[in-house]
Amino acid sequence: MNNCEGYAVYCRDKHPIGVVSSNGERNAICSSNDMPRNFARFLIAIEDRRFYSHAGIDPKSIARAIKANIKAKRIVQGGSTITQQLARNILRDHRRSFSRKLREAVLTINIERECSKAEILESYCNTVYWGRNIYGIRAASLEYFGKEPLNLTTSEQLILITLLRGPNFYLTNEEHLQKRYFLLNRTLRVNKTLTSRKYARTRKARIRLKANHLQVYGNQTVAYIAQQIDRSEHLIVSTLDESLQNEARNYISKCKYPTTLVCIGDGQVRAAASSFGSDYPFTFRGNVGSTLKPFVYKFLRDNGLKSDSLISTQPENDLPWDIREVDVNAKASITLGEALKLSNNNAFVNASCAIGIDRVQSFLATALNLPREDVVPSTILGATVGGISLFELASAYHRFFINDGKDPIKQECISILKELAREKFEGEVSGMFFKSGTTNQNRERYGIVGTARLLFGFLRQGNEINDYTKDGNFLSSIMNFLARVGKKIYTWK
Numbered sequence: 001m002n003n004c005e006g007y008a009v010y011c012r013d014k015h016p017i018g019v020v021s022s023n024g025e026r027n028a029i030c031s032s033n034d035m036p037r038n039f040a041r042f043l044i045a046i047e048d049r050r051f052y053s054h055a056g057i058d059p060k061s062i063a064r065a066i067k068a069n070i071k072a073k074r075i076v077q078g079g080s081t082i083t084q085q086l087a088r089n090i091l092r093d094h095r096r097s098f099s100r101k102l103r104e105a106v107l108t109i110n111i112e113r114e115c116s117k118a119e120i121l122e123s124y125c126n127t128v129y130w131g132r133n134i135y136g137i138r139a140a141s142l143e144y145f146g147k148e149p150l151n152l153t154t155s156e157q158l159i160l161i162t163l164l165r166g167p168n169f170y171l172t173n174e175e176h177l178q179k180r181y182f183l184l185n186r187t188l189r190v191n192k193t194l195t196s197r198k199y200a201r202t203r204k205a206r207i208r209l210k211a212n213h214l215q216v217y218g219n220q221t222v223a224y225i226a227q228q229i230d231r232s233e234h235l236i237v238s239t240l241d242e243s244l245q246n247e248a249r250n251y252i253s254k255c256k257y258p259t260t261l262v263c264i265g266d267g268q269v270r271a272a273a274s275s276f277g278s279d280y281p282f283t284f285r286g287n288v289g290s291t292l293k294p295f296v297y298k299f300l301r302d303n304g305l306k307s308d309s310l311i312s313t314q315p316e317n318d319l320p321w322d323i324r325e326v327d328v329n330a331k332a333s334i335t336l337g338e339a340l341k342l343s344n345n346n347a348f349v350n351a352s353c354a355i356g357i358d359r360v361q362s363f364l365a366t367a368l369n370l371p372r373e374d375v376v377p378s379t380i381l382g383a384t385v386g387g388i389s390l391f392e393l394a395s396a397y398h399r400f401f402i403n404d405g406k407d408p409i410k411q412e413c414i415s416i417l418k419e420l421a422r423e424k425f426e427g428e429v430s431g432m433f434f435k436s437g438t439t440n441q442n443r444e445r446y447g448i449v450g451t452a453r454l455l456f457g458f459l460r461q462g463n464e465i466n467d468y469t470k471d472g473n474f475l476s477s478i479m480n481f482l483a484r485v486g487k488k489i490y491t492w493k
Contacts, residue, residue, distance in 0.1 A: 004222050007234045008142060009215075011242035012227065016142040018215035020222060020236065026214050029234040030138035032122045036152040039137070039161075040121050045193040046161055046184055048082040056083040056112035057105065082124050084108045089127040130160065131167030132211075144209045154198055155205035158184055171209070178207060215249065218279040224391060225269050239268035244485065248273040251481045257462030259477075260284070262390050264398045265454045269391070281457075285387030289437025290343040291446050292364065292382050294413050295400065296352060297340045299363045301409045303355045307337040311347040319357075319377055323349060326438075340416050343436070345381055352380050368396050382437055394448060394457035401433075401452035414452075421449065425479050432482075436475075445474045449482065456482075 006029035009018040019028045044051045050058050058081050080088070087107040093100050111120060130140035137160065141149040145156050152160075162181045163170050170177040185203050188194040194202065217225070228237040241263075248261050248271040260274035262281040274280035301307065313330045315323060323345045330344055339347035352360040357377055365375040369392070374385040401410060417433030424434055437446040447458040460474050 003219055004226075004229065004234075004236060005219065007222075007229075007236050008138065008148075009217055009225075009236045009238055009240075011238060011240045011245065013242065014237065015242050016146060016212065016214065017238070017240060017242055017245060018217050019139055019142075020219060021216045022219060024133070024216055025135050026133050026139045026143065026216055027126070027135040028138040028142065030122075030126055030136060030149055031234075032118060034148065034150050034233075035122070035125060035137070036149045036157050038154065039125075039149070039152075039157050041193055042157060042161055042188060043121075043125075044082070045188055045191055047085070047164070049191075051082055052117055054081060056081060056108040081108075083111055083120055086120060086124040086127065087111060089124070089129070128164065129167060130163055131171045134167075134214075139214060143212050143214050146210055146212050153205075154194075155202045158188075158202060159207055159209070174207070181207060213246075213249075215245075216278065218277060220279040220283055221272070224282050225272070227268075239270065240272075241265070241270040244271040245273070247271070247481070247485055251477075251484075255460070255477060256473075257460050259461075260390055260459040261481075262394050262457045263450075263454070264391075264394045264457075267398065267402075270454070272391070281459075282389055282391045284459075285389050285392075286444060286459075287383040287439045288388050288393050288446050289382040289439045289444075290345070291393060291435050291437035291448055292368075292379065293340055293343060293348055294417065294435055295364055295367045295396070296348055296360060296380055297336065297413050297416075298400075298409055299360055300336060300351050300355055301412070303359070305336050305351060305355070307412060308335045309351075310334070311336060311339060311351050313339075313344050313346050315346055316350050317353045319349065319353075321378060323381070337412075337416055340413070341420055348380055349377075367400060368392065382439060390446075390457045390459050393446070394455055397448050397457075398452060398455050403452075424475055425482075447474065447478055449478060 004020045005022060006027055007020045008016060008028040009020060011017045019026050021027060048058070084104060087104045088094070091100070091104060091107065093103070115123070126136040126138075128137075129135055130137075132143065134140050134143050137149050140160055140163075141147060141152055144160070145152060159181060162177060162184055165180065170180065182203060185194065185199060189196070189199040222229075222236060225238040225240055226236050227239045229235075230237075244263060248263065252259055252261060252273040252275055255275065258275040260276070260281050261271065262269065263271040272278065272281045276284070310333045312333050313325075314332060325345055326343070330342070334342065334344060334347055336347070336351060338344075339351070357380075361375045361377065361379060362372060364370075364379050365372045368375075368388065370384060370386075370388070376383065376385060401414060414433050417435055418431075421432050421434035422430075424436075432450050434447065434449045438444065443461060445460045448455065449458070450456045458474075458478055
């Protein structure tokens with residue numbers, strides 16, 4: 001996947017939902033052809049009236065600003081040209097020092113020498129800061145108005161120019177924002193940049209700034225969520241469901257411990273979020289614990305074992321590793337169905353050895369879409385050579401169970417996992433199956449829950465102080481999320 005830095009990301013129903021950025025800043029590329037009509041005229045009239053006549057530094061503007069500031073006994077005007085502001089945006093150095101001003105002046109002169117005025121305007125509009133970690137007019141337009149810059153009304157364009165002088169101040173001071181907006185409107189009318197008709201309309205406009213909370217997506221995420229990439233428009237239409245994605249982000253933000261979530265619906269990523277950034281559900285690879293047992297169960301059943309076949313829960317194999325159990329007081333033998341429900345490790349290893357552990361490993365490699373050499377005997381309990389990402393795990397479940405109605409053993413497996421869900425979630429979620437997995441002394445807890453058609457994968461990393469129980473409060477947080485999603489978006493069947 002080629003670099004998509006600065007692309008806008010839309011959800012599957014074509015609403016803006018985020019941008020692609022490698023440094024965490026919310027920025028999206030906007031070409032001069034996609035700039036709103038008259039925006040450059042308004043910007044120049046307010047910020048730099050002699051933009052087309054000066055060579056980057058405007059002595060008259062500096063003198064005027066000094067005079068106005070002395071008269072007001074405070075800073076009321078700035079003398080920086082648009083080119084100087086662009087240089088400052090590039091340098092990202094706001095210290096009030098002689099060395100910074102010197103570097104800024106040198107860069108300003110070089111910009112004027114090497115770029116046309118149109119290129120300077122385009123670069124300025126793509127780099128200027130608009131508050132809330134927003135850089136550039138396109139990201140600002142998507143964040144504050146939920147639309148592309150070309151679709152901004154005249155009043156919305158003027159609101160963005162109003163914010164430029166001090167976005168963090170004006171975003172939190174509505175009264176001052178309104179006053180400055182009216183001031184800019186009058187200025188543009190006096191210098192005849194605004195017609196009387198437009199002035200009458202813009203001065204009556206109510207300032208309504210949204211907070212669309214554009215998400216930052218890493219370049220590695222693009223390969224998993226892109227449904228369509230338009231290189232000419234710097235636009236990605238994703239597979240993400242807007243409502244579900246917003247719920248996922250809210251859930252992650254409220255989690256006490258680092259948490260990752262991914263949702264697979266009809267073979268596509270419908271939501272993905274993580275405490276560690278958007279790439280994490282797709283790039284972090286770990287041991288996934290007992291979540292692989294349903295796949296093993298299917299293979300064991302296909303190869304002669306019955307659901308009620310009794311299997312020893314004691315170590316009865318020659319494998320050179322110690323097998324730990326959560327329930328150390330398990331019965332001496334249990335059925336295969338009970339082994340899945342109780343997630344008994346020894347029972348699964350013993351049954352796999354009886355069928356042929358090499359055969360089980362080959363089946364898991366196919367089911368998980370992993371190289372055969374990455375699958376080892378301990379993969380029966382969730383360990384692989386290269387690890388498995390949360391996305392890969394959820395996708396494997398989706399592929400495996402999507403046509404479960406045609407396979408009685410898969411139906412049987414799902415029935416056991418549904419019963420497990422009813423017990424774990426105390427009947428609060430109906431129609432869903434559930435399988436958990438824990439590793440690293442419960443510091444990593446996995447959960448796969450949902451239906452084959454709409455399936456959620458959860459990973460929580462971290463441990464409560466003195467909490468070495470299998471689930472901790474992980475299940476209650478999942479249940480709360482599913483309750484919100486079920487009420488707002490989906491009906492589970």
